[in-house]
Amino acid sequence: MSLLVTAFDGIAFGCLLFVLAVGLTMIFGLLDVLNLAHGALYMAGGYLAFLVIGEVPTSLAVFIGVALLAVVAGLVLGGGLSVAIRPLTRRGHLDQALLTMGLAILLSEFLLQVADRGFHSLAAPRGLDGSIAGSYPAYRVAVIVAGLAIAGATFWIFERTRAGALVRAAVDDPEMLAASGVNVRRIRLSVVLAGCALATLAGVLGGPLLNLRAGLDTEVLVLALIVIVVGGLASIRGAALGALLIGQVQTLGVALVPELAAYLLFAVMAAVLLWRPAGLFGRAT
Amino acid sequence: MRHAVLALLVLSVSACGGAATQSAADDSTIKVGAIVSQTGVYSALGDDMETAMKLYLEGHGNKLGGKQAELIVADDAGNPETGQQKAKQLTLENKVDVITGLIASPVAVAVAKEAGAQKTPVVIANAGADALGGPGVFRVSYTNYMHGYAAGKYAVEAYGKEGAVLMGADYSAGTETLKGFEDGYTKAGGAKPIKQILTPFGKTQNFQPYLSQIPSEAKFLYTFYAGGEAITFAKNFKQFGYDSKIKLLTCQNITDEDVLQAIGADAEGITSVGLYSPALDNPENAAFVSMWKAKTGKNPSVVALQSWDAMQLIDKAAAAGGSLSDALAKVGEIKSPRGTFTLDADKHNPVQNWYARTYEGGVNKVVATIPPDPAS
Amino acid sequence: MRESVMRGGDARMSRLTRRLAFAAALVLLAAMPYMLDAYRLDLLAGGLAYGLMAASLAFLVGHGGLPSLGHAAFLGVGAYAAGLTAKHVTPNVALQLLVAIAAGVLFALLTGWFAVRTRGFFFLMFTLAIGEIAVQAATRSTRVTGGDNGLADIPPTGLDVVTFYWWALAVVAVGFGVLVLLRDGPLGRSIAGARENEARMAALGYHVTGVRLAAVVIAGAVCAAGGALVEQKDTFVAPTHLEIGVSVLLLIMVLLGGRQTLIGPLIAGVGLIVLRSVTSTALGELWLLVEGALFVICVYLLPNGLLGRRRAQAA
Structure with missing residues (x-):
């Protein structure tokens, strides 16, 4: 019974990881840019919500309003990122990594200066701050609902809409697409904006679970990187599978082999890469 | 030559750095x-x-x-x-x-x-x-040991002589505190704790998988967490309904002022053993x-x-x-x-009172004073 | 052919000028004890050790095309090996160094054997995993390593600050020289070939995986030597020496210095260690903001790093 609860909790955690990581994988897939500021963007969403509503429970409407505000902030920061990254288009991953790492330090230190360096957390909104049957936090169910909704919307946009078809075409053959009169730059920009907005949204969604503190940006960045690398980079399907797998590793896995808990996360990633050197859904190069 | 020039540049920086801070004692x-x-x-x-x-x-x-x-x-x-x-x-x-x-x-x-x-x-x-x-x-x-030891002594009186489960972050502060607790508890007549659960330090975002390992015969839980992990633990403990299943005693860090606001309502009623409370009644x-x-x-x-x-x-x-x-x-x-x-004369560690504190209405109220123990 | 342009800046400078510059820098560095006080000399010794480790990572990343995010594991292996040797076996710093290098080679063979089967970003993440697992192993082997509080009871080296500085400088100079010679020799050329065109190297009869493993072993051994210096300087080592933050720091030194060269990362390593000390003394917590801004500015202003030049059209 308790293992079932643990597995269910792994789904909640996996849903949060999906929202956190999917933007990273989108930007990597379309722009071939490794955005190491992704963790700082997550942190920006969380701290923005903290600065607006503080640590006391608010109504669900206010909470959703703040989440939307974070999305707007993510769009703005995404605009900044796409301007910053443009001169580096052909410079390779490592230069982009250095740039986005610098930007991540600037953003996260700025947030800690504006708020403070203390430990903070977001409270779950009223109505979701209790427990179901006194033994499972209602907010985590809400995270699953929100995660599935966001995943569904992402899949729908990418697989079923014209916009999604254009994005996929831009991945496969940008020259061809440009030749047929489509503004590829605009497609790229919208993917960066969407990816960054998902990161800041994840910051609000995860606020009540992962808290807010110095060093959070690196911690969630590493989690997101593990999720997308296990999934095979650059595919939304891979990110979803990676997120669910890592969610279970971090819950069911550590419950089953607690003595290996400290090694488990990285050992699983290493094992996946030995088995499939380009991730579970990765195309071998 | 560019290399040598650059090397010179770097070295001159190192030669200048911090020159302003020097002054004779x-x-x-x-x-x-x-x-x-x-x-x-x-x-x-x-x-x-x-x-x-x-x-x-x-x-x-x-x-x-x-x-x-x-x-x-x-x-x-x-x-x-x-x-x-x-x-x-x-x-x-x-x-x-x-x-x-x-x-x-x-x-x-x-x-x-x-x-x-x-x-x-x-x-x-x-x-x-x-x-x-x-x-x-x-x-x-x-010392971490004293911190746990005082809690162990208190637990025998307030939580009973058996059924202790220990849980903490798996690094030296965690294991030393839990060791102190075990010694303080057993030396004051308590039975050996029935289980010790250690969680990876600084990497645990979720305590549910570990809380679920508490055996059903457990009477109470003593825990050590600090900082961000203290917040997550306190919230998880309450929200997964463990507060109605098992009594809880914690180290001072879980209800310290630096995390209380972040924990919010879930901190209400937690009893901890620490060396201080803002509610202590003395002029200093x-x-x-x-x-x-x-x-x-x-x-x-x-x-x-x-x-x-x-x-x-x-x-x-x-x-x-x-x-x-x-x-x-x-x-x-x-x-x-x-x-x-x-x-103390030998190791220069404080010989001090410890306090059992219960967090109620926004403050850690002192419920018991634990005098220093020469054995710890 | 490509091999001749790959080395960018270094290739353009005639061999003689390079050697003269190297010798002049060495003389200048050797004279530092007459110019710097004890603290700054100690800081410089640490900076040189990090510079050597950054150069070893540049060998792997720039020359071998293997971007590692777990290089600090080699620092840790070298530091713990030297520290444990000092504690249990011998006060001889040279023997400690040899043990550290041997441990680095062994660790490189053990982990590199698996790591070289992955490519690019996956190599980056695989080495990150190795690094994190190494941190956990160091933290949890309390009886051997002292756990997270570190290996504190290492006896002093017995060398005063000046002598230690010269010892460190000698190790860094020799280690760096070895890297340069290996890079320019036949093995180095096949490592570069494996980076540029794996299929062609395989067709020419090279064992590409073995060549890549050789790159990991060389970089690991030199980095372990740097790790031994870090331990001997402080006679202290803790699991924090292996953390991802240190691996990131080394990678940043490589990128700032220019990954096509070895000397650039060495200089960037010394510079960054010194800069951190100066800015954190002068600015307190704001030093981190300064460092972040520096990375951003350098990406734009020094597109190929401090000393790198364009790798001519190498796609």
Whole structure:
């Protein structure tokens, strides 16, 4: 019974990881840019919500309003990122990594200066701050609902809409697409904006679970990187599978082999890469 | 040639760096070097530490032992290698009379080693590693072992003599505290704890998988978590309904002022054993709390109190005159907001009361006093 | 052919000028004890050790095309090996260094054997995993390593600050020289070939995986030597020496210095260690903001790093 609860909790955690990581994988897939500021963007969403509503429970409407505000902030920061990254288009991953790492330090230190360096957390909104049957936090169910909704919307946009078809075409053959009169730059920009907005949204969604503190940006960045690398980079399907797998590793896995808990996360990633050197859904190069 | 020019450039930077800080030591001033975390994961505590030390100096005319005081704060970034480098800088360049601060234990271990080599005394204001302390190393906080030991003794009376389960972060502060608890508990007549659950330190975002390992025959749970993990643990414990299944006793960090606001309503009713409570009734504490509140608008944290006392210890030792190292060992009773305490003669660790505190209505109310135990 | 342009800046400078510059820098560095006080000399010794480790990573990343995010594991292996040797076996710093290098080679063979089967970003993440697992192993082997509070009871080296500085400088100079010679020799050329065109190297009869493993072993051994210096300087080592933050720092030194060269990362390593000390002394917690801004500015202003030049059209 308790293992079932643990597995269910792994789904909640996996849903949060999906929202956190999917933007990273989108930007990597379309722009071939490794955005190491992704963790700082997550942190920006969380701290923005903290600065607006503080640590006391608010109504669900206010909470959703703040989440939307974070999305707007993510769009703005995404605009900044796409301007910053443009001169580096052909410079390779490592230069982009250095740039986005610098930007991540600037953003996260700025947030800690504006708020403070203390430990903070977001409270779950009223109505979701209790427990179901006194033994499972209602907010985590809400995270699953929100995660599935966001995943569904992402899949729908990418697989079923014209916009999604254009994005996929831009991945496969940008020259061809440009030749047929489509503004590829605009497609790229919208993917960066969407990816960054998902990161800041994840910051609000995860606020009540992962808290807010110095060093959070690196911690969630590493989690997101593990999720997308296990999934095979650059595919939304891979990110979803990676997120669910890592969610279970971090819950069911550590419950089953607690003595290996400290090694488990990285050992699983290493094992996946030995088995499939380009991730579970990765195309071998 | 470009290489050589660049090399020259780098070296000239290294030659200039920090040149402004050098000045000869003289008897009319006392230089205190504070190694704190201004950046990194421990910087929340670092802020409290720095504020408390400056507040003490402000309230004492910027003097320690009647001498003009100079406080030099250095950032260890939570890293022992950086901390040791700062200790070298403070002793060799700044020629400080004493080093204090020190949040994380690895940093304190590295700094104490370096300061010992440079014959500069160290006053530890937080780090709890059991092995620290001895000639030239003084501590106004606690050892992890004592912290757990006091809780173990209290648990026998208040929680019963059997059915203890221990849970904590898997690093030295966690395991040393739990070891102290086990010894304090069994020596006071309690049965050996039935299970110990360790969780990866600094990487656990979710305690549900570990809480679910508590055996059904358990009577109560003693836990050690600090900082971000303390917040997550307290919330998880309540929200997964464990508060109705098992009694909880915690270390002082779980309901410390630095995390209480973040935990929110889920902290209500948690009992912990710690060395301080802002609700303690003594004149030193009343003055300290009102001064701290005027400055920050909050209740003082344990780290703030310890940092205040570190300055107080240095103040008293400097007033005695002579070698500061010798004087620090002979200070005797310190009237602290936590109540009066002394340092033991051998390892210079505090001999102090511990308090069982229950968090109710916004404050940690003292429900029992646990006197110091010579056995710990 | 490509091999001749790959080395960018270094290739353009005639061999003689390079050697003269190297010798002049060495003389200048050797004279530092007459110009710097004890603290700054100690800081410089640490900076040189990090510079050597950054150069070893540049060998792997720039020359071998293997971007590692777990290089600090080699620092840790070298530091613990040297520290444990000092504690249990001998006070001889040279023997400690040899043990550290041997441990680095062994660790490189053990982990590199698996790591070289992955490519690019996956190699980056695989080495990150190795690094994190190494941190956990160091933290949890309390009886051997002292756990998270570090290996504190290492006896002093017995060398004073000046002598130690010269010892460190000698190790860094020899280690760096070895890297340069290996890079320019036949093995180095096949490592570069494996980076540029794996299929062609395989067709020419090279064992590509073995060549890549050789790159990991060389970089690991030199980095372990740097790790031994870090330990001998402080006679202290803790699991924090292996953390991802240190691996990131080394990678940043490589990128700032220019990954096509070895000397650039060496200089960037010394510079960054010194800069951190100066800015954190002068600015307190704001030093981190300064460092972040520096990375951003350098990406734009020094597109190929401090000393790198364009790798001519190498796609």
